[in-house]
Amino acid sequence: MTSIPDYLATIGGPDTAFAVPQVTGFADAELLDGQRAVAELRRRIDAVAAAFAGEIAHRSRRELGHAGLAQANGLRSAEDLIAKVTAGSRRDAHTLVKAAELMPAPPRPDLPPAPALPRWQTLVGDAVGSAAISVEAAGIIRSRLAAAADGADDDALAAVAEALVAEAPGLTIENLAIRAARLRDELDLAGIAERERALHDKRFLRVSRQLDGMTRISGLLDPESAAVVVPILDAATSPGRGGPRFVDPEAAARADELARDERTVDQLTLDTLVELVRIGGRVDDGTILGDRAPAVRILVTRADLDSPAGPDGERTGAAFFEGQAEAVSIATAERYICSSGAVPIMFDGDGRVLNLGREQRLFSRKQRIAMAARDGGCRICGAPPSWTEAHHIDHWDEHGGRTDIDDGVLLCKFCHLNVHNNRWRIRRDGGDYLLEKPDGDGILRRTPLPSHSPALARLLAG
Structure with missing residues (x-):
């Protein structure tokens, strides 16, 4: 039986007939060693492929117009040309081109020198060029750290890139993405809210009918x-x-x-x-959905929850939905603590549980029904009660644990997000509620939030 190294040495030989090896006779250890060796070879081949892809992209750059390599071959972009030549996907071609951008640029006497890459990108490019990491791993590290590039200094980014390059060979791509996101968030806590908004904006659900009578659902x-x-x-x-x-x-x-x-x-x-x-x-439009069982959990440290707001009103820190890898903002954590259905679990710096949220902090179903009758829907925009969440007008620690109907109003999710993310407050004056927020000149103004309940209006009119 041909040894694994001998076999792998013949794969690239154009004069050697290719045949898949018979692996059934290998011992377990040999099988795993063979898989590792193939992965090493693939990383090397991909590094070479990235170098070719980078040069094809350079010769297809936009300023060359129809004289560029891609357009001269009748294609729009370098990625399209690479996909055609390799019989692969445009996505794989894009990955190779992006990996090539991280690798050292060859000298070009006819062109001015290319701008120097940030050190963290050079570290990732060197790892690709030496086959220490795959081009896919490089893409993960690049995309995660690029999101923090504006909020972290170069030395800190380089240290994180170096750590991820070292850890990548022992991680799956999925775990590398999680690890890179964690380190990115530690570097740039202030950017979590914006990254959360970016993911929120990508959400969609598409329903399309097919000719065979089926209906396709796709979304994010x-x-x-x-x-x-x-x-x-x-x-x-x-x-x-x-x-x-x-x-x-x-x-x-x-x-x-x-x-x-x-x-x-x-x-x-x-x-x-x-x-x-x-x-x-089947739920009536005038009632609140009774789906507020604490199945959704927010994990957040006490320090992050108590962090002061910055000049822009955002508070730095990270919170996590249980079972989700991406961090969310402290404003989102606060909204879930305020709203019904989530259980906040706070930890101290040693990892000990400080507090497990109690159901008593949430408005009961009966209270929400009463609030629906009083408010008639979202107090700000008038959305129907079935779309709303119960909002504590005072924070949990400010009203001593009470969850009184007078201390809550109904808000739809969109308006609830606005109140928390913009640090607005809702105040009560007797039976009236007012939205307190700054105007365009920064002056704090109070806007009445009238009830949308026709039954309440009739009662007051009588």
């Missing part, structure tokens, strides 16, 4: 949406995916029944989502 969930949706779908499909074993006889019986279900996990996921939508559609 931002971390907050995923924190609500994914645990529910996981709970419904977990036994079918080899989920946890149950001690409770009823739970065990349900798991056994689900295991015998002929539906695939994907089909069960869809059926669960459809049933949830069906149930939600």
Whole structure:
């Protein structure tokens, strides 16, 4: 049997007939060593491919117009040309071009010297050029750290890049992305809110009918949406995916029944989502959805939660939805603590739990129904009650643990976000509520927030 090194040495030989090796005879250790060796070879080949891609991109740069290499071959861009030559995807071609941008630029006597790359990018490019990391890993590190480049100094970025390059060979791409995001957020806490908004803006759900009678659903969930949706779908499909074993006889019986279900996990996921939508559609427009069980958890340190606001009104710090890797802003954590349905769990610097949020801090279902009758929907924009969340007009620690109807108003999610993110306040004057926020000149103004409830209006008129 040909050894792995001998076989790998022949792969690139154009005069050698290619054949996939017979790996069934390898021992376990040999099999794993072979996989590692192939990965090393692939990193080297990808580094060479990136060098070629970079030169193709240079010869196809926009200022060359139709004389550029890509357009001369009838294609719009270097990525299109690379994809055609390699019979690959445009995405893979883009990854190679981006990796080439990190590698040292060759000298070009006919052109002025290229601007020097930041040190952190040079470190990543050198790692690609030496086959220490893959071009895909380089893309992950680059994209995560580039998001913090404006909020962190070069030395700090270089230190993080060096650490990620060292850790990358021992991490999957998914875990590298999580690790890079963590280090990026530690570098640039002030940028978390903006990155959260960017992810929030990418969310979408698209429904399109197909000619065969089926309907396709596609979309992207931002971390907050995923924190609500994914645990529910996981709970419904977990036994079918080899989920946890149950001690409770009823739970065990349900798991056994689900295991015998002929539906695939994907089909069960869809059926669960459809049933949830069906149930939600039965809720009257004038009532609050009773879906505020504490299934969504926000993890945040006491120090971050108590951090002072900066000149722009934003507070630096990081919070996390349980089960989600991306950090969210302190404003979002505060909104969830204020709202119903989330359990805030605060830790001290030693990792000890300081406080586990109690259901008493949340408005009860009956209280929310009463607030719906009083407010008639969102106090700011008038959205129907079924779209709203209960907002504490005073923070939890300011009203001594009370959750009185008088201390809450209904706000839709959009207006609730605005109140928290902009550090606005809602004040009560007897039975009236006023929105307190600065005007264009920075002067604090109070705007009345009248009720939208026709029943209350009729009562007051009588």
